Amino acid sequence: MLIIYNLLSLISLIAYLPWLLSKKGHENRLQYLKERLGISEYTNADIWVHAVSVGEVMAALPFLASLKKEFPGIKIVLSTTTYTGQKIAREKFPSTDRTMYIPWDTWLTIRKAVRIIKPKVFITIETELWPALFSTLKKNGSRIVLLNGRISPESFKGYKLIKPFMKKVLSYLDFIYMQGETDAERIVTIGADKNKVGIMGNFKFDIELDKKESVRWMDGVKGKILLAGSTHKGEEEIVLDAYEEVKKSFPDLKLILAPRHPERFNEAEEILKKRNLNFIRRTELIRAQNTLNPPFPPLAKGGEGGLELPDIILLDTIGELSRLFSGADVTFIGGSLLPFGGHNILEPAYWGKPSIFGPHMENFPIAKDFLMEGAAIMVKDPGGLATAIKDLLENTEKAEHMGQKAKGIIDKNTGAVKKAVALVRSFLGNS
Numbered sequence: 001m002l003i004i005y006n007l008l009s010l011i012s013l014i015a016y017l018p019w020l021l022s023k024k025g026h027e028n029r030l031q032y033l034k035e036r037l038g039i040s041e042y043t044n045a046d047i048w049v050h051a052v053s054v055g056e057v058m059a060a061l062p063f064l065a066s067l068k069k070e071f072p073g074i075k076i077v078l079s080t081t082t083y084t085g086q087k088i089a090r091e092k093f094p095s096t097d098r099t100m101y102i103p104w105d106t107w108l109t110i111r112k113a114v115r116i117i118k119p120k121v122f123i124t125i126e127t128e129l130w131p132a133l134f135s136t137l138k139k140n141g142s143r144i145v146l147l148n149g150r151i152s153p154e155s156f157k158g159y160k161l162i163k164p165f166m167k168k169v170l171s172y173l174d175f176i177y178m179q180g181e182t183d184a185e186r187i188v189t190i191g192a193d194k195n196k197v198g199i200m201g202n203f204k205f206d207i208e209l210d211k212k213e214s215v216r217w218m219d220g221v222k223g224k225i226l227l228a229g230s231t232h233k234g235e236e237e238i239v240l241d242a243y244e245e246v247k248k249s250f251p252d253l254k255l256i257l258a259p260r261h262p263e264r265f266n267e268a269e270e271i272l273k274k275r276n277l278n279f280i281r282r283t284e285l286i287r288a289q290n291t292l293n294p295p296f297p298p299l300a301k302g303g304e305g306g307l308e309l310p311d312i313i314l315l316d317t318i319g320e321l322s323r324l325f326s327g328a329d330v331t332f333i334g335g336s337l338l339p340f341g342g343h344n345i346l347e348p349a350y351w352g353k354p355s356i357f358g359p360h361m362e363n364f365p366i367a368k369d370f371l372m373e374g375a376a377i378m379v380k381d382p383g384g385l386a387t388a389i390k391d392l393l394e395n396t397e398k399a400e401h402m403g404q405k406a407k408g409i410i411d412k413n414t415g416a417v418k419k420a421v422a423l424v425r426s427f428l429g430n431s
Helices: 002-022 029-036 054-070 083-092 107-117 131-139 153-161 163-170 181-189 216-220 235-247 262-274 282-290 321-327 346-350 367-372 382-394 396-412 416-429
Strands: 047-050 076-080 098-101 121-125 143-149 175-178 197-199 225-231 254-259 279-281 312-314 330-333 355-357 376-378
Touching (some): 002 029, 002 107, 002 131, 029 098, 047 054, 054 076, 054 121, 054 143, 054 416, 121 416, 131 143, 131 163, 143 416, 175 181, 175 416, 181 197, 225 235, 225 321, 225 346, 235 254, 235 262, 254 262, 262 279, 262 312, 279 282, 282 312, 321 346, 355 382, 367 376, 367 396
Parallel strands (some): 047 076, 047 121, 076 098, 121 143, 143 175, 225 254, 225 330, 254 312, 279 312, 330 355
């Protein structure tokens, strides 16, 4: 089965190569290509952590920080698949010994990286399964661990169709730590050894953000703030409809609109232009700030002076969203009104902020707990979004109570990082 997989993977690489060569956005094109093709220069490391993109990198940050604190002398390699994930990894975890792109998953491209890096422990985040990489790592004596694992209903259906192959792939793992009981049951069903499966909770509960560090430009925002985070195609229009409706009752309401994917920033801008809305891109705001002397002095809400901001700020930066929730009055979780599976409800909860989301939060089953605890509001259709926003703006005590409930859920569920570090410690000691 693995021979067939490697052959198909190699064929897909050949077909994909023209796109890799022309792919835009990578700051160092040569480095990107060499690392994806497995022909880069590598160095030995104790631990190799793979987090495919932005979400996985952000989730793993508390764990990575704890690893460095617990084992200050070890060498850590951090790999990603996407450019945006790479950018966040370099910015948010500069203490890694190397940050790189993971080679394409076929024996031809991953052999050199594994042979030279030769990690004592390889860690994959959130059920990123790489058959060729796993088999090669095992041959080189590495221990393989899956952390923060989850399996969506759709993935579960697909995995069951290839259960014999999945059983072989999962047999390479020395231990599998899933987020919850359902995830653990699913991975055992598709072939994992139940004696090597545990429940750890979710890294995302172990959020560690600097509460003393503010986002300076938000200090200049006057009025209430609605933050719509991680929106997908088709949701910006819904959010803007709701925003314009609520603004009739709250004229000073500001909107921070944050599309999920960087490639959609320009598309979101065109939507705003067609509606003739008063907005500014976050990157343009940086340039506007720098024209002030001194540059954009801190300004309390409702104060005078500083830079007068437009009604809408289009967030076209990466890695800033999690701290922006701290200044919002009401938050909307993108990817939930349309069937995209929803996004992180835990970041606004960390700051004690009330959240609104749609009926599609399949990627975050914890959303049900938020509803049961009265820590969030679910709207079933676009028309309900404006009503929910207006309700929270009018009833500030209700909004504050929801935020406190959300923060309480975070506080009750921390501890995944400690479990993961303890597991890695046991493997390092037995390597």
